[in-house]
Amino acid sequence: MRTRPLKVALLGCGVVGSEVARIMTTHADDLTARIGAPVELAGVAVRRPDRVREGIDPALVTTDATALVKRGDIDVVVEVIGGIEPARTLITTAFEHGASVVSANKALLAQDGAALHAAAEEHGKDLYYEAAVAGAIPLIRPLRESLAGDKINRVMGIVNGTTNFILDKMDSTGAGYQEALDEATALGYAEADPTADVEGFDAAAKAAILAGIAFHTRVRLDDVYREGMTEVTAADFASAKEMGCTIKLLAICERAADGASVTARVHPAMIPLSHPLASVRGAYNAVFVESDAAGQLMFYGPGAGGSPTASAVLGDLVAVCRNRLSDATGPGESAYAALPVSPMGDVVTRYHISLDVADKPGVLAQVATVFAEHGVSIDTVRQQGKDGEASLVVVTHRASDAALTGTVEALRKLDTVRGVASIMRVEGE
Known part of the structure; x- marks a missing residue:
């Protein structure tokens, strides 16, 4: 077993970051056995250095996150500060200075995931982010x-x-x-x-x-x-x-x-x-x-919280550290299919529409005609009336979102429709 520890820089020490640091300390022997080398918390970047952080050596705490990721001896950077900047710059800087990255930053990955993957590949490093989507759930x-x-x-x-x-x-x-x-x-x-x-x-x-x-x-x-x-x-x-x-x-x-x-x-x-x-x-x-x-x-x-999210972060940390020891990298971005992303109007599903209408003869026929004119087939209708007003609930068969939108716009123009109270998609059938 390698004796030189793998050095980890932690960016952020809030609910998730503090739990990551705690688990790294309390489970140090187990992590060493699973990885094949010890892991060492080499620095913790925070915004407020004066706050007491139980279990973390104050000497490790710094407000200079950039200097921390530029050190050159850091093997893995764990980013749990969130947001777009400075997280994006810190992650790319970490790659440039030889570190792999574990992140829980869903907003950044959703916005700039392709660029971050490209930076990781360019420098031959890992980018893992299990914690970005569903907390502790392996997904x-x-x-x-x-x-x-x-x-x-x-x-x-x-x-x-x-x-x-x-x-x-x-x-x-x-x-x-x-x-x-x-x-x-x-x-x-x-x-x-x-x-x-x-x-x-x-x-x-x-x-x-x-x-x-x-x-x-x-x-x-x-x-x-x-x-x-x-x-x-x-x-x-x-x-x-x-x-x-x-x-x-x-x-x-x-x-x-x-x-x-x-x-x-x-x-x-x-x-x-x-x-x-x-x-x-x-x-x-x-x-x-x-x-x-x-x-x-x-x-x-559990999809959130300090311990569940830290569990996912530590799982990624173990995987990335193993890759470092074997001088390998895990899966990167796979975007070979390059399929177009269709607009919402193309989505086909069922709908539940609740209308406030006048309680008088012929209203249902008018409403049904509008649905038919827009190619939206009605599955069921339920009507309740009282004192000249009525609630009409329509459940459709499968139709495109564009067709449903056109239907609702036309319904709003009917004199007998007082308002569209609710539109809800029906899924999972």
Whole structure:
């Protein structure tokens, strides 16, 4: 066994970074045995050096992250600071100075993953990022290694624990959105500013990463259709229950039926209670993968938090350190397919539309005519009326998003339609 330790620089020492440092210390003997050489925490870059960090030698702490990654004796840089800059510059600088990188930075990878992979390849170094997508759930490595010989057709999942907690609370208690969000905030599941979670930005970044790996195609954050969940209401859940469904914020990446293009999207959707994703409760994550040979696979577990995310980081650290010892690198970017990313209008699915209409004869016929004119076939209709007003719920057969959009625009112009209360996609059937 090699006796000279592999040196690790840690960029960021918040919830995840401090847990990475703790595990490196407490599990040092096990990590040495698994890697084949000791690993040594050689430096920790932080913004506030005066904060007490239990278990970390103050002599290792620095505010000069650039100098740390430029040292030349660093084998692996672990980046858990997040954001675009300075993380992007620090990662490329690490490659230039001989270090491989382990990152949990979903936003940066979704935006500039291709450039980072190119920099890693140019310098013959590794870029691993299992922790960027679903916390402790092993997902990136199975997609790009275990399923490398298979053809993946669809990846659909719950990849944000905050939103799943909120929707699960609305479903199980009948709470409204704001009430459920307040509880999530009080319990520490939601940030003081939950925008990145509830508006789908976090899930969209993860969808871009997953789609790129699954379909061997470069998919950027801008390619992902995104719709938040702030407009989901208790009435939507009541309608979902009548259909034998629940509502989840889903990241969906799929290959077109003809295999010639891909789509990536994030939005709330109704899914049948019989679908495995419907039973994912609380702040847990789960990803459902469909492929030609393996069939249907489900990956489930905690998707966030210090310990779960640190577990994924340490798994990558072990893999990268082993590669360093054998003078090898692991899988890099695989974008050979270069499939076009189709717009949301090309997506085909079912829809649940709730309309507020006048309660008088002929309204249903008018509405049905609009659907027919736009080529959207109606599956079921449910109407409830009272005091001159009515609620009309229409569930369609499969149709393109473009056709549905045109239908809704036409419905809004009808004098008998007071408003479109809700539009929800129906997935997983």
